[in-house]
Amino acid sequence: MKKTLLLPLFGVCTLLSSSISIAAEELTPIPKASSEWRFEVTPYLWAPGIKATLNLGNGLAKSADYSSSNVLDNLKSGGMISAEAHKGQWGMMGDVVSATLQNSGAIPVQGGTATLGDKITLQQTVLTGAVTYTIANTKDAYMDGLLGARAIYATATLNVTGVGTAAKTTSTVDPVVGMKGRYRIADSTWYVPFYGDIGSGGGTTNLTWQAMLGVGKTFSNLIDASLTYRALYYDMKDGGVLQKTTMQGPQVAVTFKF
Secondary structure (H helix, E strand, C coil): CHHHHHHHHHHHHHHHHHHHHHHHHHCCCCCCCCCCCEEEEEEEEECCEEEEEEEEECCEEEEEEECHHHHHHHEEEEEEEEEEEEECCEEEEEEEEEEEEEEEEEEEEHHHCEEEEEEEEEEEEEEEEEEEEEEEECCCEEEEEEEEEEEEEEEEEEEECCCEEEEEEEEEEEEEEEEEEEEECCCCCEEEEEEEEEECCCCCEEEEEEEEEEEEEECCCCEEEEEEEEEEEEEECCCCCEEEEEEEEEEEEEEEEC
């Protein structure tokens, strides 16, 4: 009698154990290219430090050197999100960073022999879009090549006490080429995400590049999370607002997959 009861119980336990094992094996941070559509939406928070010279025109320039904490303190508004869609080896991606920073300080003029001041506001929106093609898709690695463009709209406004307001706006679109992907760590649900692109030729921009590297974890077939370090560089010509500008700092992101 006992054997009769134990055999079905053992069978159920074996089946559950096998199901759990199969589920664990199926949970991987590496996406699989297939004929079905797959989508990702990633809201994130990027807190870059900024080093730049803001060209305001009329001989006015503002040297900016903010740490990540300074940027968060001076952030007035912003939004950051990226998204991807894939079918087979082809895909599309888009990324938007929009932020308004405001800070008070002194503005060097006349070769640094005098200063003006009071409040400067930097508004910028950076949009990157690209077509992607999967060039590697193994058990441990996934990599897409990408070809697209990055657009930036930046306005620097200086309010000088007792003098008035000076403002300068730059908008440009630059072609970019690059790659992105992830590498699985030791057959686990942990992975290393990476991204890199470079471009130029938009008329206002001499050079722009972007890079990202970090660590992430897949929690389910629907959710990933990552902590990365991201950098974005712009070297604009004399007429551009952003002169040799580097934005770099930590980024926290959550990816929803469906």
